[in-house]
Amino acid sequence: MGILPDALKRVTSVQQIFIAEKDESSFPHKKPKYTPLIKSPLKQNSRHHRDHGHRKIRSASVDGVHESLETQQELEDDEEEEEEREIEMLEEGAPELHRARETSVVQLFYDLFFVANLTTFTSVHEINDTDSLRSYLGFFVILWATWFQVAKYDVRFGNDSAFERVCKALQFGVMVGFAVTGPDFNVTYEIDTPNAVRALQTDQTLTLILMASRLILAVQYLSVYWWLKDFPRARVPLITHAATSLGTALIFLGLYFSFSPSSPGNAGLGIIGWYVAFVLEAGIILFASGQVSFLSFVHTPMVERLGLLTLIILGEGVIGLCESIQKVGANLSFGADIIGQMISGVGIIYFIWMLYYDQTEKKRVGRLRQELWTILHFPFHICILLLVEGQATLTVWLKIQDLANPLEPAAFNIPFFFDDNVNDPPTGAALTSYIANLNSTLQGVFENFKSPQNPEPFPASVDQALTDLTEGAYNTTNDFAYAINYIYYQSISGICGLFSIEAPERDLTGEASSTDAGAQAVNDIVDIFYTAYTYFFVAAGLTIIALTLLLRLGKREKYRTEMLGNAVRYLVGIGLALLALMNLPSLENYDNAAIYTYISSAWMLPTVLLSYLLVIVVDNLVRNHIRKKYLNWKSNALGMAV
Numbered sequence: 001m002g003i004l005p006d007a008l009k010r011v012t013s014v015q016q017i018f019i020a021e022k023d024e025s026s027f028p029h030k031k032p033k034y035t036p037l038i039k040s041p042l043k044q045n046s047r048h049h050r051d052h053g054h055r056k057i058r059s060a061s062v063d064g065v066h067e068s069l070e071t072q073q074e075l076e077d078d079e080e081e082e083e084e085r086e087i088e089m090l091e092e093g094a095p096e097l098h099r100a101r102e103t104s105v106v107q108l109f110y111d112l113f114f115v116a117n118l119t120t121f122t123s124v125h126e127i128n129d130t131d132s133l134r135s136y137l138g139f140f141v142i143l144w145a146t147w148f149q150v151a152k153y154d155v156r157f158g159n160d161s162a163f164e165r166v167c168k169a170l171q172f173g174v175m176v177g178f179a180v181t182g183p184d185f186n187v188t189y190e191i192d193t194p195n196a197v198r199a200l201q202t203d204q205t206l207t208l209i210l211m212a213s214r215l216i217l218a219v220q221y222l223s224v225y226w227w228l229k230d231f232p233r234a235r236v237p238l239i240t241h242a243a244t245s246l247g248t249a250l251i252f253l254g255l256y257f258s259f260s261p262s263s264p265g266n267a268g269l270g271i272i273g274w275y276v277a278f279v280l281e282a283g284i285i286l287f288a289s290g291q292v293s294f295l296s297f298v299h300t301p302m303v304e305r306l307g308l309l310t311l312i313i314l315g316e317g318v319i320g321l322c323e324s325i326q327k328v329g330a331n332l333s334f335g336a337d338i339i340g341q342m343i344s345g346v347g348i349i350y351f352i353w354m355l356y357y358d359q360t361e362k363k364r365v366g367r368l369r370q371e372l373w374t375i376l377h378f379p380f381h382i383c384i385l386l387l388v389e390g391q392a393t394l395t396v397w398l399k400i401q402d403l404a405n406p407l408e409p410a411a412f413n414i415p416f417f418f419d420d421n422v423n424d425p426p427t428g429a430a431l432t433s434y435i436a437n438l439n440s441t442l443q444g445v446f447e448n449f450k451s452p453q454n455p456e457p458f459p460a461s462v463d464q465a466l467t468d469l470t471e472g473a474y475n476t477t478n479d480f481a482y483a484i485n486y487i488y489y490q491s492i493s494g495i496c497g498l499f500s501i502e503a504p505e506r507d508l509t510g511e512a513s514s515t516d517a518g519a520q521a522v523n524d525i526v527d528i529f530y531t532a533y534t535y536f537f538v539a540a541g542l543t544i545i546a547l548t549l550l551l552r553l554g555k556r557e558k559y560r561t562e563m564l565g566n567a568v569r570y571l572v573g574i575g576l577a578l579l580a581l582m583n584l585p586s587l588e589n590y591d592n593a594a595i596y597t598y599i600s601s602a603w604m605l606p607t608v609l610l611s612y613l614l615v616i617v618v619d620n621l622v623r624n625h626i627r628k629k630y631l632n633w634k635s636n637a638l639g640m641a642v
Helices: 003-021 060-067 072-092 105-124 130-157 162-184 194-228 232-259 264-289 302-328 336-357 367-375 377-404 407-412 428-447 460-470 477-498 515-554 562-583 593-599 604-641
Strands: none
Touching: 105 130, 105 162, 105 302, 130 162, 130 194, 130 264, 130 302, 130 377, 130 515, 162 194, 194 232, 194 264, 232 264, 264 367, 302 336, 302 367, 302 377, 336 377, 336 515, 336 604, 367 377, 367 515, 377 477, 377 515, 377 604, 407 428, 407 477, 428 460, 428 477, 460 477, 477 515, 515 562, 515 593, 515 604, 562 604
16 A cells, blocks of 8 residues: 555656756746846856856857847857957956846836936927027036946946846936926026026036936946956956046035035036036046956947937937927928928938948947947937937928018018108008008918917017007107017017027117118027027038948948048038038128028028938948949859869
8 A cells, every 4th residue: 555655756756856957948837037136247157156267158048049130140240249258258367247138128218218308308498599509518418428327337237136226216316307407407597697596506406416326326336346356357447437436426516516506606617517527437437448358348238229329319300300390380381492391301310310320330349449439429419419409490490481581571661661762651541551561461471370279379569569550659750660670570579489489589779760670680580590500510510420430430341442432421521511601700690691591591401411312322332332342252252162
């Protein structure tokens, strides 16, 4: 009776031993997933966990990844990269860090906070002059520098643990803090004004947020140091990383007091201190990372991460373009010029995408070139941002011109304004006809913009001025000239208001009784678009130049024929940037015929579009030539082998 149960027990015991010795993949159920409290950045089979430094045999999991690659070329590149990594580890006796091949989901989630901040800040900060442009760029630098520091840590040491998730949640909080301070951010405020106190308080809050972000990074780098402290070559670079983040945090703490409302005169130095700290921080960490290969960006998903950020910034351009299309299409009247602007805007963004992603390679280049390629994305992203914002503003400008063009002849095309022999304003039937024509023209402009949200788009100030003019309130020469100039200016301001463009306020009282007063007032509005014209073309040219430099730094194999394509790129970039020089004589000069004629035309965006198209055509011709040479060489080589 007891023999059978004992035999069954022995069989069960043997089965358990057999299963325990089998590979983990043989279990009918997958290994339960869990999040450890803290996780080492080292690979499990790293030399840190082994007594001997023998070369690692490629694991089955890596083979599985290779099998999932789409093409044989990608398979070969991946194997070559893995072999290079192993050789480096052997030569240096360095630790093998767990490096993700792709950007993780939590990193993408962090990038969403970046794009949300950028979109929100752009929506509340119109670039109307050089001061607002400086503030816009200033906030973007803060946002990009913080993202870059977090990304540098993530691509090299990021893993999934409770500790990392807490740190990432705190970094999310930093991004939320940026969103809170963004609406009131201003680097060009005047001291002793009501806005100055609020701006100083915003700067103080922002400085503390920057300090907190660097303290989080310092703690993260110290945790990595704790894991790698047994590797002598890792100690100094990691201590440098942690000390730099901690030192930057202390600098921000010191800068906090420079924004005190009681001593606002030091605020300018505090703002300069921000950007000096960003440069020093990035430079020191990049230098320390480049001293040892296992801490560099080589064999990390940094290329993919920067590519995704580039895509995000291009997406900001798409958002801005769609918003401008909604504004100009509010009354569903699209002329050929507006349609051309829309097509050009979409084409410019699409061509930038093509030029960037067609040339991006994931093959390894030298450590120094990799770091230069990485940091070059900072000015590249600024250029893209200004380019897409400029094209959205210029699209709206063209629509405003279409609406405003009938106003000038309706307001000033009477003998009183252009005939020196006529010194008195019109009276009687002539005045009635003049006012009726002016009112009809104005009503025709604003009538199409009626909506449930804006049932009366016609400016009330203009309506009242027309009524007073009809009743003879402005019967003297000076009063009549002032009234017409006032109506004209307020009408232009009202048109700009339809597109959320805030025109500068101007008191025209006492101005000359001629079109000069109205022209000067309109010039204040034109200056907004002159500024957009300038940074649009400078950014368009520098974008092509930056793309060329990125190509040269990131390309592993170079050919002489490519020099032709690069030369065309440089010439196109310089030529586009030089178009901004048309605006140099003076932003105040409304009579600058060359710039005004060009900025009044519909050729600004198509100029950039056609220039980018030329670059793409030349690039493809060069590539096709190189491909033919390669095929001929391969054919000859095979013929010789036979």
